[in-house]
Amino acid sequence: VLFVSCGLLLCQERIVGGYAPVPHSIRYIVSIQTTERQHVCGGSLINKYWVITAAHCNIGLDRMMIVAGDYSLTIYEGTEQEILPQHLVPHPEYNKTTNNNDIMLIKVRKLSYVSVALLPRQGAPIAEGRMCRVSGWGYTSPNTGLIPATLRTVKLPIVSARNCNSSESFDGGITDNMICAGYSTGGKDACKGDSGGPLVCEGRVYGVVSWGKGCADAQFPGVYTAVSKYRMWIDDTIFNYYSKCKKD
Template identity: 75%
Template sequence: FISLFFGSGQNSATERIVGGYAPVPHSIKYIVSIQTRDRQHMCGGFLINKYWIVTAAHCNIGLHKMLIVAGDYSLTIYEGTEQQILPQLLVPHPAYNRTTNNSDIMLIKLRAPINLGSFVSIALLPRQGTTIAEGRVCRVSGWGYTSPSGGQIPSTLRTVKLPIISTEKCNSSESFNGSITENMICAGYSIGGKDACKGDSGGPLVCDGRVYGVVSWGKGCAEAQFPGVYTAVSKFRKWIDNTILSYYSRCNNN
């Protein structure tokens, strides 16, 4: 099983969102690219207010190695809509387990606020405990990874529509065989062919206008019987709200 994250130790995947399409430029305004300081895209994420971003905990490459880019569409072309901000604080979920991928979610506090406007906006989150029905069609977006070693097309954002798969089906012996916890959601087609892939980690799975999932892990990409696995945002809504609230109440007390 792989995390959908392009780390130094892994094969350089040339896939991006598999089986998807390029959306209208700047139509997915809440997505951000999480990059290394030398501008290598590592993961996706999404803005939940002008200071805070949600991504996957396994995208934690360290505070001083990270750069956040909002308002981007093509990573290789300067469009003049981009905003680059450094992170001030990384808060991976305290229960994140690298082995099981459980609680694979992280908050990033930015050093300066993102300017919201025509090219950047915030994503809405579901309420704590809300479930999303099997068969509901959602969409996941990301830049995935294109090899830096020449010949790649401009790496524009990609998006793909995927149905929610029940945890029962996803946990069956033909599929993930019990590895899907209550903090995870599966989405994809049993025939495969459409999925998130390496470099899409941390990106948003949006259903009914709210982010219900964070791209987390899978087995290969777009393989039959193995849908993509996402962190279930509604299980962490209270944690997100409380973490942000406690950050500000701490600041006010100092």
């Protein structure tokens, strides 16, 4: 369970107001856990060897385990694959104070019986009001502190950077590398434990759950790392990893 300090804001990575999807219908999502099997964050398989998540989910290579093919965190379903990560690549310019560049890649051994998430092209915009879906095993209420047994999902509209950055909301804290999604009235949001999970728009992962103020609070939508800003970094990081392996 992670808390991130953001100055005067307590940034709780937060699914509130959502529902349980059809079991195993979201097959690209993974649970990032401690080696003691405690869920910490979500992530998305972008191919059979690599996971995308948030940089603040980095608990260390020797303490981390990736669980793919899961729906319930408490029931053995026979579809789970537990994998120890081989390599972590947090963005080199990640800033834990501002949450800028909150993105990380995790190299794993090949996974079977899973699907992979598509990514947007570099710089691809996502329009204000477009409906997207965020999923995860995070808190279903900001007050109970309970992690749900099964995966949850909720649909949210994209909020413009202008509105998200207004004095009534995050007051300038949103950088060009972030996107916001949620309702002005609140009530639906990602929540603590959903960090690193996917915000899927038009069939592609446009966002990674990053930070926010509370869970589902009015005027404070969830804040996500804008994946389209990092497509070239993602591709280059993976390419360079294999290039280095060949040289070694």
